[in-house]
Amino acid sequence: MTNPDAAPTTYDYLVVGAGSAGCTLAARLADACPHATIALLEAGPSDDSVLIRTPIGIAALVARRTRYNWMFRTTHQAALDGRQTWQPRGRGLGGSSSINAMVYTRGHPGDYDDWKAAGCPGWGWSDVLPYFRRAEANVRGANAYHGADGPLIVSDLRDVNVFSHRFVEAGVQAGYVRNDDFNGETQEGVGIYQVTQRDGERWNAARAYLHSRRRHNLHVITQAHALRVLFEHRRATGVEIARDGRIETLRARAEVIVCSGAFGSPQLLMCSGVGPAVALREKGIEVVHDAPGVGANLQDHLDFTFQKKLPGDRDTVALTVGSAPDWLRRFAMYRRERRGLFASNIAEAGGFIKTDPSEARPDVQFHFCVALVDEHGRRLHYGAGYSLHVCVLRPRSRGSVGIASGDTREAPVIDPGFLNDPYDASALLRGVKAARRILEAPALAEHGGKELRTHALHTDAELMAAIRSSAETIYHPVGTCRMGSDAGAVVDPDLRVRGVEGLRVIDASIMPTLVGGNTNAPTIMIAERAVEKIVGAQRTVSARSEMTAEA
CATH class of the missing domain: 3.50.50.60 (FAD/NAD(P)-binding domain)
Known part of the structure; x- marks a missing residue:
């Protein structure tokens, strides 16, 4: 400096x-x-x-x-509900x-x-597309949508958590298409995100x-x-x-x-x-x-999150009595190879879907996290689990x-x-119900687990109350x-x-x-x-x- x-x-x-x-x-x-x-x-x-x-x-x-x-x-x-959000x-x-x-x-x-x-x-x-391409150095190489010579490194995750793959499969089972490049020919679908990382x-x-x-x-x-x-x-x-x-x-x-x-x-x-x-x-x-x-x-993406706790210590980020050796092993791997959990961005997978067929483009985005992310991570939970974030892409508020x-x-x-505009509440509710369908698809449901705080909520009124009591920004x-x-x-x-x-x-x-x-x-x-x-x-x-x- x-x-x-x-x-x-x-x-x-x-x-x-x-x-x-x-x-x-x-x-x-x-x-x-x-x-x-x-x-x-x-x-x-x-x-x-x-x-x-x-x-x-x-x-x-x-x-x-x-x-x-x-x-x-x-x-x-x-x-x-009169809350101040972070x-x-x-x-x-x-x-x-x-x-x-x-x-x-x-x-x-x-x-x-x-x-x-x-x-x-x-x-x-x-x-604007030429300037996206100018900035980008995508590890997959250059094409009509991507650049390969820019300063911003865009990579595939080095090690994708097994539950991230299960989320994508569950999304397909719920009726959404698989998408390997959200920045390519089409945005719609579910898949694994590319990240701004270099060598982990x-x-x-x-x-x-x-x-x-x-x-x-x-x-x-x-x-x-x-x-x-x-x-x-x-x-x-x-x-x-x-x-x-x-x-x-x-x-x-x-x-x-x-x-x-x-x-x-x-x-x-x-x-x-x-x-x-x-x-x-x-x-x-x-x-x-x-x-x-x-x-x-001012516009921002308001986000609602499902958290699902898994039985036992199951592949995701876990805080348990017996997890200390795993954390040490993962840290040693990262120091040696820049791989494994420490190279994860946690929000490894996601998707862009239409909650209403009349929409011209996807109106909701998912972020699937291989951890129990609650209140931005400020509230920690004992055990293993995953989270699914839902936000409305073009809020009118x-x-x-x-x-x-x-x-x-x-x-x-x-x-x-x-949520000052009623459209945002109705769109977010549709997105929450779409996310629930993915959580209930076999690829995820067969591994068991229980939703934190939302497991007994099913009616629109119950889900809307949960949105008002816990939704926060996804930082955009x-x-x-x-x-x-x-x-x-x-x-x-x-x-x-x-x-x-x-x-x-x-x-x-x-x-x-x-x-x-x-x-x-x-x-x-x-x-x-x-x-x-x-x-x-x-x-x-x-x-x-x-x-x-x-x-």
């Missing part, structure tokens, strides 16, 4: 946030503009941790408050790609065509884009918490940061680029004076630009992100508005700095913040609508796509300057 005492204070580009988007953007921009200087600012630490590198470390990273997890909480959700978010280099389940999915092609139709030219499926280790965005090689023009500065974007006459000119107990100012000659995620980006904009004017003035913040859309349009004060070091106010918040061509959009299709100059937002917050799948790969794609827009804009400025000089 950069030595704070030796680092300059002025750069061409300041990139705020070193998550999936920030790592991708900063590295690609440094490569594309070798004569420009880029500073990548991250509030958290380096990602040099065995918990991050070892895939099974997700159990500690997601469930517990650590230096790598912001562990936010939502407001009380009326439709979820919102794990990655902190440190790699962001949420350092703590996620490593599942590589892109969503459905129709999701991106929806973006284009909603006023985002250049963001349709045919436009997590391959987060920082390993993919930052650590691959040293770039002389890229300065990565950790433990630097962005307090606000600085403006001069409505042009972003720098960022004020808190570092080592001091307040410092870094300047940007060309642009400030915010990549702080669906919660952090709107919070930083609002604390900088860009957001709903009334709300900003209430917090004593001077308004730079009245932008009511900042913080609005909309929430918001607000600010508690003008200080970004205070947690944002997160209100996902879960997006949309709070919406992209579009209309006056209410926060950023335009080039990801420039409307109403000001020299400022862009590039991360999952710009998604107009939530894609039908996990969001890490789409976020990386957004950053890959954005680099060409930034470079193209800079070339235009340079050309105009040369023409003016000649004249």
Whole structure:
């Protein structure tokens, strides 16, 4: 990392946030503009941790408050029995790609065509597919859908748990097709997920884009918490940061680029004076630009989980009196070969299905976990078992992100508005009943076991009550700095913040609508796509300057 005492204070580009988007953007921009200087600012630490590198470390990273997890909480959700739900978010280099389940999915092609139709030219499926391929190094090789030369390693799991295979077989028995590539010709079906791993280790965005090689023009500065974007006459000119107990100012000659995620980006904009004017003035913040859309349009995948406890110590992740020797054996195997349970992402299998034949594309996603995952892993259970997660892919409910004060070091106010739209409740109930049919199929049912808390629930009313009492996020918040061509959009299709100059937002917050799948790969794609827009804009400025000089 950069030595704070030796680092300059002025750069061409300041990139705020070193998550999936920030790592991708900063590295690609440094490569594309070798004569420009880029500073990548991250509030958290380096990602040099065995918990991050070892895939099974997700159990500690997601469930517990650590230096790598912001562990936010939502407001009380009326439709979820008034509960506050957890919102794990990655902190440190790699962001949420350092703590996620490593599942590589892109969503459905129709999701991106929806973006284009909603006023985002250049963001349709045919436009974004080349950038997915550019980012990817798929171990299966290149084809029309996949890349093989990118920095993001996409692998098959080295050792798939026998129960993951049984889930896929049960899904087929329940009437769904087997799918060996959810990112290929079709998304629908059940199968084993590909993961962002290399040789049994997590391959987060920082390993993919930052650590691959040293770039002389890229300065990565950790433990630097962005307090606000600085403006001069409505042009972003720098960022004020808190570092080592001091307040410092870094300047940007060309642009400030915010990549702080669906919660952090709107919070930083609002604390900088860009957001709903009334709300900003209430917090004593001077308004730079009245932008009511900042913080609005929050969307997330609400998730319900079945847990099934198995008799005895049966192949899955087990916490029993006699399991200690197995854990030692598995750990020794991982140290020697980077194989076995410690190389598992736990959510090994899953699927995309239609709960209603009239749907044009899958409306529900499954994540099958080879462990008893309860409350994100915060609640531990004695014994062996597995879990089946269900989420609605395109929720119609909309929430918001607000600010508690003008200080970004205070947690944002997160209100996902879960189940505010009746469609989401009915779709999730259909998904829960579809998941139950898979659990009852012979490939799983013949191994016995009993559902925790849900075994006696069968009617729609009983299952809906269970959803309201226990459903939580599956960690895919997006949309709070919406992209579009209309006056209410926060950023335009080039990801420039409307109403000001020299400022862009590039991360999952710009998604107009939530894609039908996990969001890490789409976020990386957004950053890959954005680099060409930034470079193209800079070339235009340079050309105009040369023409003016000649004249």
